[in-house]
Structures are given as C-alpha cells and as structure tokens.
Amino acid sequence: MASQRYSGSLFNFPKLTVLYDKLSPRTMLCAPSDLVMDEFLADYLRQLRERPPKCIASFRRKLIERSLGTFDVTLAYSLACECGSDSGVLLGYPLSSLSPDYDGEMFVGPLTFRCRGCDSSVIVIDTNTDGYHGMMDSAATYRGSGDSSAFACLSCGSDVLRPFVAFGYGDAVFDLDEDEPGIDYENYFMGFAAYGQCASCNTESEVMVCDL
Numbered sequence: 001m002a003s004q005r006y007s008g009s010l011f012n013f014p015k016l017t018v019l020y021d022k023l024s025p026r027t028m029l030c031a032p033s034d035l036v037m038d039e040f041l042a043d044y045l046r047q048l049r050e051r052p053p054k055c056i057a058s059f060r061r062k063l064i065e066r067s068l069g070t071f072d073v074t075l076a077y078s079l080a081c082e083c084g085s086d087s088g089v090l091l092g093y094p095l096s097s098l099s100p101d102y103d104g105e106m107f108v109g110p111l112t113f114r115c116r117g118c119d120s121s122v123i124v125i126d127t128n129t130d131g132y133h134g135m136m137d138s139a140a141t142y143r144g145s146g147d148s149s150a151f152a153c154l155s156c157g158s159d160v161l162r163p164f165v166a167f168g169y170g171d172a173v174f175d176l177d178e179d180e181p182g183i184d185y186e187n188y189f190m191g192f193a194a195y196g197q198c199a200s201c202n203t204e205s206e207v208m209v210c211d212l
C-alpha cells in the first residue's frame with residue numbers, strides 16, 4: 001500500500017534539494033535549511049540517473065540539476081551531438097500556430113536538434129511515442145507536422161542554441177514500475193521541458209514545456 005511505501009526511514013540528502021523548487025507532500029522540511037527527502041524518491045532518482053530515456057540515447061549527455069514543475073523527481077541533462085558540438089538549431093513547431101489560445105513563443109514537438117558542428121539532425125522528442133501517454137499509444141498533446149521552424153533566442157533572435165532537457169516523474173510512473181517489474185519506466189516520464197541557451201548572448205529560453 002502507498003502508505004507503507006512512504007513510511008520508510010528518512011535521511012538527509014541536501015545535495016538533491018536543488019532538484020525541488022516546491023515541497024511535494026512527501027518532502028518534509030525539518031529545519032530551516034535542512035531538507036529531508038523520502039528515501040523512496042531518492043532511490044528512484046538514483047536509479048533514473050543511470051537510466052536516461054531512450055529518446056536522448058544518441059546524444060552525448062551530462063546530468064544537470066534542475067527542477068521541473070511539481071514533479072517528485074526530475075532528471076535533467078545538457079545535450080551535445082555525437083560529434084562533440086553542443087550547439088545547434090532546435091527545430092519544432094510554434095504552439096501558437098496550433099492552439100488559438102496561446103500567443104507565446106514556445107514550441108511543440110517533434111523537436112529536432114540540428115548540429116552546428118556536423119549538420120546532422122537528431123530527434124530530441126516525439127510526443128507521439130515518447131513519454132507516458134506516447135508509450136501507452138494514447139498521446140494527446142499538441143504535435144506539429146510538415147515544415148518545422150527554428151526556435152530563436154528570446155533575447156537576440158539567434159537560432160544557435162545549446163540544448164538542455166528535463167524529464168519529470170511522479171506517482172503514475174512509480175506505480176507502473178511496481179505493477180510491471182522490469183518495465184523501462186524511464187521512458188514513461190510525465191513532464192518534459194527543453195531549453196536553449198543562446199550561443200551568442202547566453203540567454204536561456206524555454207523552448208518546449210509539456211505534460212505527457
């Protein structure tokens with residue numbers, strides 16, 4: 001039962017506190033600057049750090065510390081091409097062209113990285129097949145098709161960016177892992193975000209954020 005799952009011993013893991021910008025119900029504050037995290041979540045985070053989602057398997061990856069919304073566990077990476085270059089163009093589809101209610105700059109997928117070093121293109125995420133509902137063949141998020149556009153830095157307009165991505169995991173994923181031992185649960189992330197740090201002015205832009 002869930003109530004038993006979370007009743008294990010607590011321990012101090014201050015290095016992980018930066019991964020959480022909001023206190024989840026299972027994260028407790030025991031002293032003003034001393035965040036104590038549930039052992040259950042810490043264990044998942046440790047496992048996930050060894051299990052990157054398949055959609056970024058062909059990138060060179062570096063773990064970074066970043067939180068994603070209110071997800072219990074966030075796994076985040078900076079990405080680079082196999083050739084070693086960490087900058088390129090992020091191609092996707094403006095959400096504003098698909099959703100009349102949205103007038104911001106963010107993109108939806110499929111999101112592709114075109115390397116500045118070797119000009120190869122690699123898909124970062126396709127929400128039809130990646131993430132919780134994509135893996136379940138029931139994707140319901142906005143998705144573009146046809147000619148894609150290059151995301152431009154929100155500050156200077158350059159389209160040469162260094163990509164970062166974050167994956168959010170919560171109860172549904174942990175339940176899935178419990179119900180189907182051995183499942184590749186790292187691919188069932190429920191939240192995704194892509195960011196681009198401008199190679200010209202260093203401004204970081206949110207390129208794509210979605211629940212999956």
Ligand SMILES: [Zn+2]
Pocket residue numbers: 081082083084085115116117118119120
């Ligand atoms: Zn390359």
Ligand SMILES: [Zn+2]
Pocket residue numbers: 153154155156157158198199200201202203
């Ligand atoms: Zn810029």
